[in-house]
Amino acid sequence: MKQTPTDFRAMKGVEPITMLTAYTCPVARGIEQAGVPVILVGDTVGMVEMGFDSTRDVTIEHMEYHIGAVRRGAKDTHIIGDLPYLTDKDPATALIHARRLIAAGADSIKLEGPKLDVIAHLVAHDIAVVGHTGLTPQTATSFKKVGSTSEDAQRIAEEARDIQDAGAFMVVIEHVPYDLSTRITAELRIPTIGIGAGPDCDGQVLVINDALGLGDYWPPFSKQYAHVSDTILQVAKDFRGEVASREFPNNIIRFTGTGNR
Numbered sequence: 001m002k003q004t005p006t007d008f009r010a011m012k013g014v015e016p017i018t019m020l021t022a023y024t025c026p027v028a029r030g031i032e033q034a035g036v037p038v039i040l041v042g043d044t045v046g047m048v049e050m051g052f053d054s055t056r057d058v059t060i061e062h063m064e065y066h067i068g069a070v071r072r073g074a075k076d077t078h079i080i081g082d083l084p085y086l087t088d089k090d091p092a093t094a095l096i097h098a099r100r101l102i103a104a105g106a107d108s109i110k111l112e113g114p115k116l117d118v119i120a121h122l123v124a125h126d127i128a129v130v131g132h133t134g135l136t137p138q139t140a141t142s143f144k145k146v147g148s149t150s151e152d153a154q155r156i157a158e159e160a161r162d163i164q165d166a167g168a169f170m171v172v173i174e175h176v177p178y179d180l181s182t183r184i185t186a187e188l189r190i191p192t193i194g195i196g197a198g199p200d201c202d203g204q205v206l207v208i209n210d211a212l213g214l215g216d217y218w219p220p221f222s223k224q225y226a227h228v229s230d231t232i233l234q235v236a237k238d239f240r241g242e243v244a245s246r247e248f249p250n251n252i253i254r255f256t257g258t259g260n261r
């Protein structure tokens with residue numbers, strides 16, 4: 001059954017929240033079958049799937065396309081859609097774009113930084129909002145950890161509280177010192193979801209490509225549960241070899257299952 005913002009708020013302090021990103025239908029299907037309650041269609045899609053150097057190259061049309069694909073694969077899972085760079089530059093612009101992501105299949109939207117007037121405006125128009133503080137890639141000049149000085153830590157803690165008070169039902173905290181996310185998690189009423197933010201957050205999110213080992217760079221705080229890039233290389237080599245030797249298609253063992261192709 002699809003979880004709602006109220007369900008996620010009720011999980012705070014009771015049950016850790018698992019979140020994975022997804023960008024495609026079959027991956028979303030697997031995540032739903034595994035019982036993960038929330039999928040983030042993040043603008044990381046630009047970097048991990050589309051080959052851009054920055055999430056700033058992602059457009060609202062890209063997000064609509066990927067949210068649609070993920071929704072077709074995960075009909076019963078809460079989907080968060082990321083508002084791309086500048087599509088949330090003011091409250092009215094953000095509402096137009098948030099409605100497009102909801103129409104594409106998202107249940108809620110996520111936006112980066114303390115855009116408190118934008119969050120309040122979306123919530124006032126019945127759009128459920130997830131905040132994002134700490135490292136915010138759309139405006140960051142590097143991907144290094146943030147919040148290591150006491151001034152920066154204080155700024156991020158205040159941002160998280162302001163995001164909550166503006167009406168967000170959940171907040172992602174990215175790449176900050178563990179003691180800072182512990183403090184924020186204790187201070188907020190809404191769940192915190194950490195990425196590179198230590199074990200004390202109310203939940204954890206991983207970029208699915210990092211978890212799959214699909215790509216060529218893994219952030220140090222991520223974990224590779226598989227090595228799919230190695231599998232792709234091996235499959236392509238095997239296929240190439242078998243076509244060259246004419247082994248394929250002569251060696252096919254016919255699949256007689258329920259496939260539809």
Ligand code: KIV
Nearest residue numbers: 021042043044172195
């Ligand atoms: O865009 C994204 O995938 C994200 C995660 C890194 C939290 O914001």
